[in-house]
Structure formats: structure tokens, C-alpha cells
Amino acid sequence: MFGTNLLERRSKPERIADDAWHHLVSAVSTAGDNLRGTARSARHTSAGLADDAGELVGSAAEEARRRATRAFDALAGRRPALPWTLLIGAALAGAAIGWAAGTAARAAGSRDRSVDDIEFVDVERPDSPAETDR
Missing domain, CATH: 1.20.5 (Single alpha-helices involved in coiled-coils or other helix-helix interfaces)
Known part of the structure; x- marks a missing residue:
């Protein structure tokens, strides 16, 4: 009786998000159970193929659960974590x-600058045009 009173006080978007979450979780669980049952029967027929299928089902179920959690958080208006x-x-x-x-x-910046110093020397050439004008 007390629990139903608390559920009635939630806002409509919260109730919708909660219902969507429950439907999503049950669908993922049902799909996971069906896939696991198929994997178990395949394991009996061929050990090598069943191991691969079991890993695939496990990873698919994990991915589905992770996506369902993110979907529920999005429906509830929560931002994803950094x-x-x-x-x-x-x-x-x-x-x-x-x-x-x-x-x-x-x-x-600290290498020896004395090696890099270049001294420029003016050389007077006898045939330079500046010399003829003087």
C-alpha cells in the first residue's frame, strides 16, 4: 500500500521511462535466454562452433544491456558520464x-654560440662599379 502511493507521485515522464526500461530489460533477457538455449544445443552437436556461439551471445547480450542502460538514462534525461x-x-x-x-x-637554446658566429668581411674588387665612381 505504501509503495503504490510513492509510485503514483512520480511524474508522467518518469513513469513512461520506467515502463520503457522494464519492457526493454525483459526483451533483452528473453532474447539472451533464447540465444543461450540455442548456444547450449549447438554445443552438444559441435564443441568448437558452440564455444564461438557462446562468446558471440555473451558479447551480444552485454552490448544489448549496455545500450539498454544508455537508452534508459536518455529517457530519464540523464547525461552520459564523461x-x-x-x-x-x-x-x-x-x-x-x-x-x-x-x-x-x-x-x-643552450648550444655553444661561438661555433655558429659568422664573420662577414667586405672585399674590395677592382672591377666593381662602386669603385669607378669614386
Whole structure:
């Protein structure tokens, strides 16, 4: 009696999302059970093919459950979580590239300048036109 009173106080979109979630979960479970039963019968006929089918059914059921969870979250109006592992990996890669660039810049800036000094010398040529005008 108390539980039904709480369910009545939910908003209409929440009830619709909850109903959609329950229908989706039952459909995925039924499909998973049917596929698992097919995989079990195939395992009896050929061991090698059944192992492959079992892995395929397991991965398909996992994918279906993950998609169902995302669909329920979308129906409930929740945003997907941030991909923290991707963000942290990108930050670490950026830091490593920045460190390498900084080290290369310091190494280029600290090399011996006396080797690179070039002295320019003016050479007077006897047949230059500037000399004839003087």
C-alpha cells in the first residue's frame, strides 16, 4: 500500500521511462535466454562452433544491456558520464609532448654560440662599379 502511493507521485515522464526500461530489460533477457538455449544445443552437436556461439551471445547480450542502460538514462534525461580515461590519457599525452618540446627548446637554446658566429668581411674588387665612381 505504501509503495503504490510513492509510485503514483512520480511524474508522467518518469513513469513512461520506467515502463520503457522494464519492457526493454525483459526483451533483452528473453532474447539472451533464447540465444543461450540455442548456444547450449549447438554445443552438444559441435564443441568448437558452440564455444564461438557462446562468446558471440555473451558479447551480444552485454552490448544489448549496455545500450539498454544508455537508452534508459536518455529517457530519464540523464547525461552520459564523461570519458575520464580518455580525458586523462589525452592530458598525459599533452604533458609528455609539452615536456619533450620544452626539453628540445632548452637544448637548442643552450648550444655553444661561438661555433655558429659568422664573420662577414667586405672585399674590395677592382672591377666593381662602386669603385669607378669614386
